[in-house]
Amino acid sequence: ISMTVCSTLLGMGMMPLCLFIYTQTWTDSASIAIPYDSIGITLVSLVVPVAFGMFVQYKWPKKAKILVKIGSVLGGILIIAISVAGALLYQGAWDTEPAMWIIGCIFPIIGYVLGFGLAKLVNQPWQRCRTIAMETGAQNSQLCTTIVQLSFTPEQLVRMFTFPLIYSAFQMATAFIFVAIYQIYKRKFK
Structure with missing residues (x-):
């Protein structure tokens, strides 16, 4: 936190x-x-x-654990709803050059890998390395998207929202892939 x-x-x-x-x-x-x-x-x-x-x-530590579970489910639903709404509201944002797609795909991976690598470099335990990787890889797009949405007019948003939308989509996909790989690893080797 x-x-x-x-x-x-x-x-x-x-x-x-x-x-x-x-x-x-x-x-x-x-x-x-x-x-x-x-x-x-x-x-x-x-x-x-x-x-x-x-x-x-x-x-209230015991009640906090319950709230975390409820908040996680509601947060996941909210992320999906906002992603779908963003994709539908800014459909013109998807018509962009391939370089933007490539950068949007690579940036989240770089964030996750650098977060994990730097945490490992300073001898953090495995659990903290994972947490830091997810935190550094995931935090950027929400902040960027929020600031872009609050700072520009709707006409400007169509042009400005392209990269945050692509970045967010690949960020979620990359996070789900990393979590799935880790869950498979945990079941097979632990």
Whole structure:
């Protein structure tokens, strides 16, 4: 939980710097409006539920386990519903060049592998390595999608939403494949 909060806060805080560094060569920096309101809304929408979960875990650990199971099921249903809605609402986003598809397919894998590799490099236990890999590989697209949706008009969203949509789709597919491989490994060799 603390890793999620820290990485989200750092990601949000460094976003204006990243926009400045990466966009100053190809656009007038005065024309870029950093969506501080949207960033703040996103930050609150991420930190408040995490803080509530930590409070429930501290006060009522047994009830927290039940809430985690219920939340996991509801979260999975919500992810599927949002994915389907995004695919249907932004159908024009699927008509894009092959390079975007290739990058969208490779990025989640890079996130998962780097997260796992760096955790292993600092001698974390196997369970933490898996958790860090899933966290680093999965966190980016939700943050990106939320900020894009809050920052642009519906007309601009059709153009801007292409990469987050492709990335999210491949991220979920890659995560399901990794989890399936691990479950098969666990059943066969343990």
